[in-house]
Amino acid sequence: MKQLVTFLGLSLLFSHLSFGQGCCSGGSASPIAGGTSQGVLNIHQMEIATSFQRINSGTFRTGHEVVDPLFNHYRSEYSYNRLAYGVTKKLTVSVEAGYYWQRGQYDDADTIKTRGIGDLIVFPRYNIYNKATDDKVIDVTLGAGIKIPIGSHNDSTVVFTNPFTGRQTYAIDPPITQLTTGGVDAIFYGFFLRGFPLHNFRLFANTIYIRKGWNSLDEKFGDYASVGLFASTTVKTKFGLMMQVRGEWVNHMHSRNDVDLLAKYNIDQTSTGMRRLIAAPQVSYSKKGITVYVMAELPLYEHVNGTQIGMAPQYTAGLSYRFFPR
DSSP states (O other), X not given: OHHHHHOOSOOEETOOEEOTTOTTSOEEOOSEETTOOOOOOOTTOEEEEEEEEEEEEOOEEEETEEEOOSXXXXXXXXXXXXXXXXXXXXXXXXXXXXXXXXXXXEOSSOOEEEEEEEEEEEEEEEEEEEEEOSSOEEEEEXXXXXXXXXXXSOOEEEEEEOTTTOOEEEEEXXXXXXXXXXXXXXXXXXXXXXXXXXXXXXEEEEEEEEEOOBOTTSEEOOOEEEEEXXXXXXXXXXXXXEEEEEEEEEOOOEEOTTOOHHXXXXXXXXXXXXXXXXXXXXXXXXXXXXXXXXXEEEEEEEEEEEEEEOOOOEEEEEEEEEEOOO
C-alpha cells in the first residue's frame, strides 16, 4: 500500500510554462509541471524519473477574450530528470533538473528560440502525519525547496547593424524565450491524502507557493500559487487513472532601482500576471517498480492581465523507477 499511495503522479519540476507573465515576457511560474502531487519515499528507497513535455500555443487573450495573435506561436519541448532518496521513513530529498530541446516564439518575420539546461531544484519533503488501517489512509506531507538558475536569462539578439561601420546593436530576448527567469526562487509545498483501500479509491490535494527572486536585470517575475484537487483509482493493480482540477494564480512582474522594463526590455508590466483553471487527466501503468504515464493539461478558464499569449492543451509523458539500492 505504501508503494501505491506515494506514487501520485510524476512530479515534473519547473517545466510547466505559465504565459501569465506577458505575451512576450512569459516565464516559468510553477516549478512542478501539472502541479502533480508527491508524498515521500520509503526509507532508503530511490527514485529515478524522466519525462518529456511539449507545449505549443498560438492563442492570444486580452482578459479572457481571444484576440488577434501578435506572433505565430510559442513552442517548448522539455525533458526533465529527477533523482530522489528516502533519507528516513519521513524525509525524502530530491534533486531535479531539465533541458529545453527548444523554447521560443516563432514568427514569419522574427523567430527567437534557444535550447539548453534550465534550472536546478533541491526539494526536501517531510511527512508530518501518516495513519493507515484496513479501511482508511491519511497522509500529510510538507516541503520547502530552492530553485537555482543554471541556464541563461539574458540572451540577446542583433536588432540593428550599422551599414557604414558594421557595428551591431543587441536587445535582450523576451523572457518567454530564455532558459530561466534568472532568480533564485523559494518553493513551499503541502500535500494531503485520504485513501479508501476497501473501495480502491483515493482523494488528495496539494498546494504550491513559489516566492520569486530578483535577477541581474532587476526583474522579479510574479509569485506563483496553485491549489490542486485529485481523485485516483487503480484497475487490475497495474493501471492507474487520475483526474486533477487545479487553480493557478501568477502575480505581475516587478522592477527595482527605477528600471523601466518597457523602455529597456520591451516588457509591459501591465500585461503580466494571470489566473486560470485547468483539468488534467492522467493514465499510468506500473510493474516491478517501473511506472509509465501520460497526462494532458486542458485549460477550462483563463484570465490574463492586459494582452498575453494564452495556454493551449499540453501533453506530458514520462516514466519512473523506484528501487532499494541496499
